[in-house]
Amino acid sequence: MNSIKFLYAAYIATWLIHAIYLGSLVRRYSRLRQQMKELAK
Amino acid sequence: MKRLFPILAVLTALLLAYALYQALVVAPTERTMGDVQRIFYYHVPSAWTAFLLFLVNLVASIVYLVWRNPKADALAVAAAEVGVVFCTVVLVTGPIWARPVWGIWWTWDVRLTTTLVLWLIYVSYLVLRRFSDSSQTPKLAAVLAIFGALDVPLVYFSIWFFRTQHPQPVIGGGGSIDPRMLRVLLINWLAFSCFAVLVCWWRYRLERLQREVEEAHALESLLAPGGPSARSAKAKVPLGRSPQ
Secondary structure, eight states, X not given: OOOHHHHXXXXXXXXXXXXXXXXXXXXXXXXXXXXXXXXXX | XXXXXXXXXXXXXXXXXXXXXXXIIISOOBXXXXXXXXXHHHHHHHHHHHHHHHHHHHHHXXXXXXXXXXXXXXXXXXXXXXXXXXXXXHHHHHHXXXXXXXXXXXXXXXXXXXXXXXXXXXXXXXXXXXXXXXXXXXXXHHHHHHHHHTHHHHHHHHHHHSOOSSOOOSSSTTOOOOHHHHHHHHHHHHHHHHHHHHHHHHHHHHHHHHHHHHHHHHHHHHHSTTSOOHHHHHHHSOOOOOOO
16 A cells, blocks of 8 residues: 555645645735725825 | 744744654554554644634634623634634545545545534634624624534544444544554644644734724725714724734
């Protein structure tokens, strides 16, 4: 059984999911900062 | 608080790296499944962390329903969203483990199905929060969160009460585990829990910031030419405080 590729797939998928979510948080945060700057003007 | 966050982030990253090393190098290889069993060190802690976050969501939702505390509502949203991310990890890593071990990606087993239902409930919760503009939304979402949380014990105890293809629980419920494997499992759970707390904290701050910006936008539109007078606008929309 070539199980090592499944092991790597699972670990990579886990970090990919977390990275995508963290990326979405960074995008939302920078959009809010931009809106706050516009409101402050 | 702002200075503490990067320090905790670095410590959590180090803990996650250490936990990864433990899972891939230190933990002994399981006799029948081989290396694919090491998926367990990510799959199980992710499930436990998701349960923990859904519990936080439940408590925050009850606090909101009882005391109408907006901070509790923001925490409920943050915990549900991060919980869904961890639950997604569970639903992705499970089939990747099942394919080489069971020979199939998915089966409509009680544990698997209730986990999918749990994920769908919390995705519905987030969809409700995202697309409903009604002032009743937080209240409705809190009630949905209470019903959603009822599925958590069902998921956890399903392998105790039903005949299922899913492996038996490693802690309690008659399952057994090598102490070295248990140690690695607990290290990974600690690492994922710290990571979840940090992400949840960040998401909570983001939620509060978003609400403050929305309130400021509402105030701005009320004060715009043609809108209600400044005095009545100020009376209707109080400007939110800083999320810090």
